Amino acid sequence: MKHGKWPLIVTFLVPPVLLYLVFVVSPYLQAFQISTTDWLGYSADANPVGLANFKALWHDDYVWNALKNNVILLALVPVLTIVLGLFFATMLALGGRKGSAGVTGVRGGALYRTVYFFPQVLSVVIIALLWKEVYHPNKGLLTSALHGLGLPSPTWLGDPATAFWCVLAVMVWSNVGFYVVLFGAAMSAVPKEIYEAVLLDGASRFTTLRRVTLPLLWDTVQVAWVYLAIFALDGFILVQLMTNGGPNFSTDVIGVRMYDTAFGSETKFGYASAIGVVMFFLTLSVAVLSLRIGRRERIEYS
Amino acid sequence: MNRRDILRRSAAAGLLATPAAGLLSGCATGGGGDKNDAETYQGTKSAQNPLGVKEDAPLEVVIFGGGFGEEYAKAHEAMYTEKYPKAKIKHSSTQEISKTLQPRFVDGTPPDVVNNSGSGQIDFNGLVSQNALAGLDELLAAPSLDIPGKTVKDTLLPGAVEVGSYDGKFLVLNYTYTAYGIWHSAKLFAHRGWSYAKNWDEHIALCKQIKAAGIAPWTYAGLHPRYMSWPLISTAIKLGGPSVATAIDNLEPNAWKSDSMRTAADAWHQIVKDKFILDGSPGLDHKQSQTAWCQGKAAFISCGSWLESEQKDVTPAGFNMTIAPTPSLGSGDKLPFEAIRGTAGEPFMVPAKARNVAGGLEYFRTMLSKKGAQDFTKKVASLTVVAGASEGVELPYGLSTVVKALDASGANGFNWVYNNFYRKLERNLVDAACGEFFSGRIGPAEFLEQCQKGADSIAQDSSIKKYKRAA
Numbered sequence: 001m002k003h004g005k006w007p008l009i010v011t012f013l014v015p016p017v018l019l020y021l022v023f024v025v026s027p028y029l030q031a032f033q034i035s036t037t038d039w040l041g042y043s044a045d046a047n048p049v050g051l052a053n054f055k056a057l058w059h060d061d062y063v064w065n066a067l068k069n070n071v072i073l074l075a076l077v078p079v080l081t082i083v084l085g086l087f088f089a090t091m092l093a094l095g096g097r098k099g100s101a102g103v104t105g106v107r108g109g110a111l112y113r114t115v116y117f118f119p120q121v122l123s124v125v126i127i128a129l130l131w132k133e134v135y136h137p138n139k140g141l142l143t144s145a146l147h148g149l150g151l152p153s154p155t156w157l158g159d160p161a162t163a164f165w166c167v168l169a170v171m172v173w174s175n176v177g178f179y180v181v182l183f184g185a186a187m188s189a190v191p192k193e194i195y196e197a198v199l200l201d202g203a204s205r206f207t208t209l210r211r212v213t214l215p216l217l218w219d220t221v222q223v224a225w226v227y228l229a230i231f232a233l234d235g236f237i238l239v240q241l242m243t244n245g246g247p248n249f250s251t252d253v254i255g256v257r258m259y260d261t262a263f264g265s266e267t268k269f270g271y272a273s274a275i276g277v278v279m280f281f282l283t284l285s286v287a288v289l290s291l292r293i294g295r296r297e298r299i300e301y302s
Numbered sequence: 303m304n305r306r307d308i309l310r311r312s313a314a315a316g317l318l319a320t321p322a323a324g325l326l327s328g329c330a331t332g333g334g335g336d337k338n339d340a341e342t343y344q345g346t347k348s349a350q351n352p353l354g355v356k357e358d359a360p361l362e363v364v365i366f367g368g369g370f371g372e373e374y375a376k377a378h379e380a381m382y383t384e385k386y387p388k389a390k391i392k393h394s395s396t397q398e399i400s401k402t403l404q405p406r407f408v409d410g411t412p413p414d415v416v417n418n419s420g421s422g423q424i425d426f427n428g429l430v431s432q433n434a435l436a437g438l439d440e441l442l443a444a445p446s447l448d449i450p451g452k453t454v455k456d457t458l459l460p461g462a463v464e465v466g467s468y469d470g471k472f473l474v475l476n477y478t479y480t481a482y483g484i485w486h487s488a489k490l491f492a493h494r495g496w497s498y499a500k501n502w503d504e505h506i507a508l509c510k511q512i513k514a515a516g517i518a519p520w521t522y523a524g525l526h527p528r529y530m531s532w533p534l535i536s537t538a539i540k541l542g543g544p545s546v547a548t549a550i551d552n553l554e555p556n557a558w559k560s561d562s563m564r565t566a567a568d569a570w571h572q573i574v575k576d577k578f579i580l581d582g583s584p585g586l587d588h589k590q591s592q593t594a595w596c597q598g599k600a601a602f603i604s605c606g607s608w609l610e611s612e613q614k615d616v617t618p619a620g621f622n623m624t625i626a627p628t629p630s631l632g633s634g635d636k637l638p639f640e641a642i643r644g645t646a647g648e649p650f651m652v653p654a655k656a657r658n659v660a661g662g663l664e665y666f667r668t669m670l671s672k673k674g675a676q677d678f679t680k681k682v683a684s685l686t687v688v689a690g691a692s693e694g695v696e697l698p699y700g701l702s703t704v705v706k707a708l709d710a711s712g713a714n715g716f717n718w719v720y721n722n723f724y725r726k727l728e729r730n731l732v733d734a735a736c737g738e739f740f741s742g743r744i745g746p747a748e749f750l751e752q753c754q755k756g757a758d759s760i761a762q763d764s765s766i767k768k769y770k771r772a773a
Contacts, residue, residue, distance in 0.1 A: 038765060042407040042424065043432040056765075136590065137582030138599075158524045158585025158741065246525060247584065247737040263400050265726035267428030268765065 028280070035273035042267060053274035063275065066245075066252040070233055073168065073253070074286065078228035080172045082221060085179030088116055090209050092180065093187045094195055113184070116177040124174070128241035131170045132157070135242075157243050160250035167242055167251050171235060179224050186220040187213065222294040229286045233279065254279055343658045352444040353663045358388035361661040362413035364403065366420045367395040369612055370648070374681040375417070381668050381677075389661065398422040407434060412653035414662040418474075419648055425725045426474065426649070431767035435473040436652040441663045442472060447671035454670055462646040462687040465719055468769050474722075475666050476646030477678075479685040481607045481625060481704045481711075482532045483642050488622035488699075490598060498626050500639045502537075502569050505629040509578045512601045518580035520573055521600035523588035527736035528728055530570075533604045534736075536628045536643050538566035539716050543636035547718035552770050553761040558754040567739075567746035569631060574742045584741040596621065606647070610700035611683050623700040625707050641714035642707050646687045723769045724760050731756025 035053055039046035057063055092105045092113060106112070119127060134141045135156035146153040154162045190213070198208050214221070236255030239245060245252035245260070254275065262272035343359030345351060361382065365375045372395040379391045392413075396402045400422045406412045412434075418424050429435055442455035442463065449457050459479055466474035486498060494515060499505040509519035523529045539546045542562030549557035557563075573579060580600045583591060588605075589612075595603040596617050603609075610623055617623065627642040650669070652662035668674050675691035678684070683698050685691075685705065692705060708715065721728035735752035738744040744752070760766055 040428045040432050041404055042429055042434045044408060044410065045432065132587075135585065137585035138580075138594065143582070155524070155582050155585035155741075158582070160738075160743070243525070246734065247527075247741070248734040260730070263404075263422070265425065265729045266766075267400075267425045271765070 031273045031276050031280075034270055035277045037270045038268075039270040039273075040267050041262065041269035046270065049270070053271050054278075056271065057274055057278065062249060062252065063254070063257055065249055066254045066257045069164065069250075069252055070235070070254050070282075072164075073171070073232040073235055074229055076168060077171050077175070077232040078225050081175045081179055081228055082224055084172065084176045085183055085224070086209065086214070086217075086221075088112070088176065088180045089183035089187060090205070090213055093184055094205075094208070113180065116180045118177060119174040120177045120181075122174075124237045125241060127170065127174050128238050131166075132242055135166055158247060160247050163243055163247060164251050167235075167239055170238055170242070171231070174238075175228065175231065182220060182224060183217060186217050190216050218294070222291065225290050225294060226287050229290055230283055233283050233286060254282075341657065344660055353440060353660045353667065355386065355660045355664045356658070357386045359658045359661050360390045360392060361415070361658050361665060362392040362656075363394075363415040363665065364399070364413045364417065365393070365395040366399055366417045366423075367397050368420045369608060370682045370684065374678045377677050377681065378665065378669050378674055381671070381674060382665055385668075386664075400424045407653065407655075410655050412656055414656040414658045415650060415652060415665050417648070417650050423649075423725075426468075426722055427724060427767060427769075429651070430468045430473060430769075434654055436654045436656065436659050436662070438466070438472045438475060438652070438663065438666070441475075441666050444663075444667060447667050447674075449672055454667060457670065457672075457688050459646070459687050459689050460713075461644065461715070461717055464771070465646045465717065465722065466649070467771075468723075473651065475650045475669075476648060477650055477669060477686055478608075478646065478648040479644065479687050479708075480647040481642055481644045481708055482536070482605070483625040483627055483707060484533055485595075485603050485605055485609060485623055485625055485700075486601055487598070488624045488703075489620050490601065496601075498624075499629050501630045501632065506572055506576070509573060509576070509601075513576075513578060517598065518600040519578040520602050521580040521583045521586070521591045521594050522604060522740060523586060523591045524582075524584035524737065524741065525587040526733065527584075527740055528733040529588065529604050529736075530740050531728070531732050531736050532606075532643065533628045534566055534570050535563075535718065536716075537569060537631060538562040539643075539718075540628065540635050540637040540639075540641055541565055541631050544716050547716060548771065550757070551718055551720045551723060553720075553724075553757055553768065555758075556754060558757055559750045563750055564746070565631060567750055571739075571746045574740055579740065584737065607701065607704045608684065610698060624703045625700065627707065627711065637714050637716065640707075640710040640712075641716060642711040643717055644708050644711060644715040645717040645719075648684075719771060720757075724766065727756055727760050731759070 034046070036048055036050060037046035038049045038052075092109045094105060122130070137143055137153070137155040137158055140156070142156065143153045156166050157163045194212060194216075195208070198212050203211070234255050235253045236259065239251055239253050239256050240259065243251040245256045258272050258275040258279065260266070261268050261275060343356040345354050345356035345359070347354040361379075363375060363379060365372045372393075375395075376393060379393055383389055383391060397420055399416065399418050399420060403412060403416065403424070418426075418429075442453065444454050446452045446454050446457050455463065462476065462479070463472050466472055466476050468474075491497065496508060496511065499508045512519040535547070535550070538560070539562070542560065546557075546560055546562045549560065580591075580594060583594075583600075586594065591600075592603060592605065592609065592613050593616050594600055596613055607625065610617075613623075625642075627639060630639045650666065652659055652666070656662055669678070670686075670688055672688065672691055675686040675688035676695055678686055679692050679695050679697075683701055685701065685708075697705065732753050735744075735749050735756065738752065739746070739749035761768070
């Protein structure tokens with residue numbers, strides 16, 4: 001077997017590594033280089049300006065405003081999504097209590113699972129357009145429902161007081177389904193005996209979730225946390241399509257700022273790259289932090 | 303051999319690949335510069351061929367696939383190849399001009415003709431400050447293709463050259479002629495016995511009447527509220543004269559807070575205060591608000607003359623959309639009621655590094671021929687900058703009201719260009735301020751303050767090239 005190893009390694013390792021270098025690593029390196037220039041994107045001239053872009057960034061109120069929104073998203077989207085995801089997954093896997101024949105999910109679990117997973121099948125663009133119509137201030141689903149009940153309705157995406165929360169709701173809505181499935185899969189790996197024992201001890205469903213399921217699923221929750229944190233730091237597609245950062249920058253996020261600086265209202269590619277570099281480090285630190293903070297003893301079933 | 307060896311060796315392989323990555327990292331900004339000596343096509347100039355087109359040189363045309371479609375461009379291309387049968391034309395159409403063409407500009411191999419339009423438009427400030435555009439003066443001096451005895455410049459409507467000029471250099475051909483005004487349905491007004499008000503007090507009185515009839519007087523594109531900055535600035539210019547616009551364009555200190563702007567903002571605040579705007583408008587985009595207007599839910603809307611073709615699919619038969627100038631504030635106005643904002647729009651450009659610059663200019667000459675312009679007006683129902691080219695063409699109702707309004711406005715017509723000079727100022731900053739103002743969250747003073755703050759931030763940004771225009 002010894003002499004057959006190298007060709008195998010080379011054929012399987014070199015192409016992906018090369019692809020990774022060309023399409024992932026090199027653009028990153030390039031962004032770092034461009035962020036220290038005043039490149040305007042439509043000629044080959046770029047003058048090095050050192051850290052001037054980063055200095056300008058520090059004083060840019062619009063960037064800070066976008067960052068503030070990202071921080072709120074970072075604080076809320078993962079928590080809401082994971083809590084909802086865990087709740088739904090638990091109900092689907094072990095919520096049923098009627099049958100008393102052991103541990104089962106609620107009735108119609110398969111249907112719920114499909115419904116929850118539905119947003120995952122749709123492209124993000126379709127989700128954004130769909131919700132833009134749901135939020136239509138005159139004939140949208142939400143407005144009509146409220147009017148039907150005789151209640152006044154806000155203008156949703158048209159009002160800085162509500163627009164941000166509307167977008168946040170869509171972010172949670174479109175992500176929950178995936179985590180229901182992810183947590184559901186992780187739960188099915190937990191031996192049934194544990195739950196049966198818990199059931200015999202007479203624990204409520206909430207105690208079961210908090211004291212048994214959550215600790216056993218900790219690894220998965222942690223992965224979910226990192227994914228969702230990275231998503232919350234981005235949030236670009238939904239925001240760009242639904243509000244493009246408006247009204248009055250109330251839904252602006254750092255990704256939209258970067259895009260707008262390079263391709264939107266300006267062509268400052270150097271400055272946009274500087275925003276990108278900042279985003280890179282933010283995402284990196286958030287990922288590292290959440291992995292560190294969440295570190296716990298791993299449980300192995302034998 | 304163990305696992306660790308493999309890891310170590312693949313790390314070494316990674317190191318080997320790093321210099322290659324380093325080379326790659328140079329290419330986003332590195333290329334291009336030295337490709338200047340690549341072959342460019344130049345023929346000999348003659349009376350028949352004033353621009354020196356090389357007759358067999360290929361020509362590449364990129365069209366913005368927006369409201370006008372691309373059929374009109376194919377017709378222009380056919381006219382070009384009729385004159386130069388040996389030339390091969392490469393035609394393409396995209397909605398994402400900026401994303402599609404940016405690498406080619408950097409690489410130094412841009413197409414020969416670009417219709418730089420739409421929301422994916424490349425910011426002109428960036429293009430001009432990087433000298434990426436070819437000058438069009440030679441085109442202006444060339445004789446018109448089919449209007450005898452006139453140069454191309456002589457055939458253009460007034461203002462067509464100015465709007466495409468940066469620091470006095472003509473760089474961008476804006477092909478269509480657009481009027482910006484307030485639109486209403488002649489059918490609705492006739493049916494109800496209303497008539498369009500010529501001054502502001504009457505306008506407010508009319509709004510009251512309309513509201514009493516159960517229709518919202520106004521609606522606007524709440525998600526793109528800059529549409530409402532157009533009638534507001536127009537009102538100010540009619541009050542204070544064209545210098546109001548020059549001051550804004552030239553980023554003069556406190557230009558947004560001039561007396562005329564103050565008076566105009568105070569006046570427009572009335573329609574917000576008195577709740578003359580359709581409920582929910584702040585949450586509508588341009589299509590949604592225009593559709594609400596076409597459905598008769600609102601009486602007035604602010605838009606440019608592209609409105610009719612944009613709404614073609616949803617406009618009821620006999621709706622008869624009609625453009626009108628903004629109402630005068632009073633007898634003290636420097637410009638008469640008829641004065642309307644008219645400007646050349648739909649920008650076309652020839653990149654400086656295009657290989658067939660002469661061909662690009664000749665293509666423009668074809669577009670600006672009477673035949674080319676008439677064909678465009680017929681195909682897309684929009685006016686061109688070629689004077690008199692719509693004569694004899696049957697125009698749809700809305701466009702015929704635009705022609706009438708422009709005729710009545712005549713030499714009193716006005717325009718501003720800060721949106722071309724500093725795209726960000728209109729698209730982001732003034733836009734956001736308009737959103738706050740017309741939804742009633744801020745008053746006129748704060749509105750002008752926010753606009754001024756935006757203009758000041760552009761003025762102070764040393765990385766943005768500044769342009770001046772003469773009064």
